[in-house]
Amino acid sequence: MTSFLKKVWAWAKKWWKLLVGFLLALGGFIVYKAVTDGEDTKPDIPLPDPGKPIEDVIKVEEERDAKLQELAEKHQARLEELSSEQEKELEELAEKPIEEVVAWFDKF
Numbered sequence: 001m002t003s004f005l006k007k008v009w010a011w012a013k014k015w016w017k018l019l020v021g022f023l024l025a026l027g028g029f030i031v032y033k034a035v036t037d038g039e040d041t042k043p044d045i046p047l048p049d050p051g052k053p054i055e056d057v058i059k060v061e062e063e064r065d066a067k068l069q070e071l072a073e074k075h076q077a078r079l080e081e082l083s084s085e086q087e088k089e090l091e092e093l094a095e096k097p098i099e100e101v102v103a104w105f106d107k108f
Contacts, residue, residue: 067098 012019072079082090093101 064098068094068101071101 079090
């Protein structure tokens with residue numbers, strides 16, 4: 001029996017880091033299971049409705065188009081006097097935020 005214990009002691013001295021790591025991992029797993037009672041810890045998060053964001057984007061785009069139309073009607077006289085360069089700038093502004101469009105109208 002003592003020769004067996006000597007072999008175990010020699011193995012433990014050689015592989016003590018592996019043994020300690022295994023014992024810490026086992027202890028962590030036991031504590032985790034005790035704290036969570038074996039339940040799944042992931043929260044139940046409902047999936048977002050894929051139709052809602054699309055509706056919001058469409059609504060925002062419609063509001064933006066309405067504001068652009070209102071600006072165009074308000075500044076019709078100025079729009080008729082635009083140079084070709086300014087017309088190109090206005091076409092480029094069609095995809096930009098409304099604040100940039102308003103600032104563009106205000107600068108000339």
